[in-house]
Amino acid sequence: MAGIVKRFGVGPGARHGEKMTKSDEQKWPDTLWIVRHAESAGNVARDLAESIGDPHIRLKTRDVDVPLSPLGERQADAVGRWFGALPEPVRPNILFSSPYVRALETSRRLSDASGLGLVPVRDERLREREFGILDGLTRKGIEARFPEEALRRAPLGKFYYRPPGGESWCDVILRLRSAIGTLTRDYCGERVVLVCHTVVVLCFRYLLERMTEEGLLEIDRARDVANASITSYEFDPSVGRHGRPALKLFNFVAPIENEGTPVTTEPDAPVRAGTAPEAPPKS
Secondary structure, three states, X not given: OOOOEEOOXXXXXXXXXXXXXXXXXXXXXXXXXXXXXXXXXXXXXXXXXXXXXXXXXXXXXXXXXXXXXXXXXXXXXXXXXXXXXXXXXXXXXXXXXXXXXXXXXXXHHHHHHHOXXXXXXXXXXXXXXXXXXXXXXXXXXXXXXXXXXXXXXXXXXXXXXXXXXXXOHHHHHHHHHHHHHXXXXXXXXXXXXXXEOHHHHHHHHHHHOOOOHHHHHHHHHHOOOEOOOEEEEEEEOOOOOOXXXXXXXXXXXXXXXXXOOXXXXXXXXXXXXXXXXXXOOOO
8 A cells, every 4th residue: 555544533554443533644554574584594504614613604605595494494484374373454465575585485485374475575675784705704714814803893883883895784774764764655554574684673673663772782682583583563653743663572483482393593793802793694
């Protein structure tokens, strides 16, 4: 649905027949689910490289083309069945995906398992953070090849540090501002799923909840974003002047756990002054 939905009476933005008396215009989707892709072959390759001290993450494809692992396929199917079991009036009706293969495969399996028949819309703004010269290296590999990057990163911190040829978290946030503009312009009143990557999930939280750098990094330190986990928002007309999305779920993995499927994460390696920056998470 393009354009603006006005919340007069009962309309596309009203939930469960509730009469909306607020006359402000709604510009947000009714529901927004942000899903990290399921476990990928890159996650598995990184774990192996770290365990044997290999400086390189051994993959036969470029990062963009890394597929899901067999476990990741099960995780994506489990999340899809959870979406399919939602009451019909609140099920997703729009599906966006990062163009990376692991995200597209998650999106397609989610759609098939849910029975909703949604075709993923590729959006490059949802892609993984780009790691530049650090891509494909483990922590050990970064220490050996680019020790100077640790010294450059230490005073900047994770939020502002940009590896040569790569992106900082701020760079990711800038492109997500554009994505949010699309959502508010063309998908108000809709129920939207976004399939993306760890840093993208966290940066959406930064934007949607109007966080500070410190608030976002505190969340990042507290827990890792699990593969195929769900973060969700629902439009709340009582928030702010015209209503805003309100956080309902973060790192929600019950759909996976309830089916007995293992939950996996790919944490960033912490960096302190004088040590190497985190190895690029194959997320």
